[in-house]
Amino acid sequence: MPNTDVWTPLEIEPEGIGGPEELIERLVELGPERLSELLVQEKGLVFRGFDVSPERLDDVLGLLLPNRLAYVHGNSPRTKVGGNVYTSTEYPAEFTISMHNEMSYAHSWPTRLAFYCQVRPGGGGATPVVDAARWLRSLDDEVREAFADGVRYVQYLHDGFGLGKSWQDTFETTNREDVEVFLDGTGAEWEWKADGGIHVTMVRPATLKHPDTGAEVWFNQADQWHPAGLGDDTAAALAQILPADELPQNVTFADGSPIPEEYVTQIRDRGLQEAVDVDWEQGDVLLIDNVLLAHGRRPFTGDRRILVAMSD
Template sequence: MLIKLAFCILASNPKRFILKQITPNNGSSKEALLEQIAGTKQSIKEQLLENGALMFRGFDLKTPEDFEEVALALEPGLQNNYAGTSPRNSRTKFVHSASELPGHYPIMQHCEMSFLPTAPRYLFFFCYVEPQDGGETPVCDFRKVYDQMDPKIRKEFERRGVKLIRNYTGPKTKTGKDVYQLKRWDELFKTTDHHVVEEEAKKNELEVTWMDDDRLKLVNSRPSVLEHPDTGEKVWFNHLQVFHREAAAIEYKHIYKRRGDLFSLKYMIALNTITFFKRLFKKPEDEAMHMVFADDGSEIPKSYVEHVEQLIWNNLEAEPWKRGDVLMIDNFSTSHGRLPYKGPRDILVAWSA
């Protein structure tokens, strides 16, 4: 009876199987895991292609160096260039902090750097310090988001593409900083030389405009959808649910529904209030991040963002972290994000081309 009940629960919740767990075959030491990876590499690749995300759990991994070794065993082509938006600190040659954004701020689901022509192929996360309250790194199958989208809206995105707008402060900026500030342009490009910034931006097809008060505007247009390089499946592959000015306020409504506590109620109200006043007093193109349609630069309706975020939450899988976990993600099919948290949390990241 109990087995039948458990089967019914699992069968009624197919989302459980997006994030596949890989546990010890023959010992839980780091060396045993490296052996397990070497002996099952083909199967790991196949499972990743099908599931989109794999969680290596139950292995005795303690340090950023252990994580780096495991990630390199899974994918030798790790990279350490980063042109994304999150503030990050490096821990080893290829390992960084996942994000230094404050714990209460939600990181909405995204395929890493989908706004650049050089988006990474695989991502790796490591649980160095296990969060006690929230702080999951949920994943979502963006092939399903594409498939389940209202065909009219999907067609519009496919036809029109998306334009991303980012506004960075600089080392000499004095006025009008945002409540939630991205890193500064000199931190992003690791230089204060305008010429070097312009050269780097050109490589990533970013249009550069130097603004008053040492500010930098970066604009680029991208397709909304990607064809998976191995399977040909269509994937929702853009940052609408991160960059759009309405996105964070919408996200917090879902978070409050999930957590139902005072912590998320407080920040849901705060983010919705900030967004309300920005709508009144700030031009969308002056936001730290925003997204519009690429063909004529017109606004993407809030209802579209709500629709996409609802689909994402319908397909979201959020497994609480355990210390030593390694999460491997196919960035060309599966998104990741971060739920808000309280207390200590240290999740590390690495990625490959």
């Protein structure tokens, strides 16, 4: 009998003339309400074979993402390339990026993401996606129970020179007052440091219930913010050069107690084990529900250029 427990995103391919024109026509015909219903139902949609060009990307994104958001308070290194369109990540090609829901550490997060393949990877470079409810179920009871009260995220954002992102890049401003107003609205605790950097602390839940389906999902980035998630050698090197309160990012349980390394590796590894790879062809577009699905990146060789945009 077939394994009905295997989930994959829905692939949508041309039926007629093909090209971005057909995709735009079909999205207009579908309409925003039905698109939202379909996305919640399928969790992820891959628009493949429409050969979307960079010149037509804005037209497609305008239909997929009704209200494109800036990547304010984002922690991943990205470059802005257009109207709230960014490179998906600039981490070195040889590294795997573990599974995560975009900005799950933040006070508010995008509800959907669109990825666009401008340049096909030379080899590898898939975007893995995982059902976040399945990820939650895959964890040991001990781990789920330990995170019941949430997590405490700690950021140190430098003033332009240091490891990680500066506060100027993170908040897309050079005005301290803009940063303070933004952070005050999120319930975060913050403190400017003598060296011009800022120390930010946020307590957030570890799981979330989807507003439409009610499904409870794993929704935090504890494994990405924990030094153990970087690997033993990198974590040890950082510990040698930086005190804990000057790490670009760190995480504890909500009460400030440390998260065991074995919890971190279990979370990271099981998310990747449960994931389904979306391999890229040039011009492909992937739309995901950012609560129902987490995403990552496989290592790659050669060129690869994936752009991302997000909306509420």
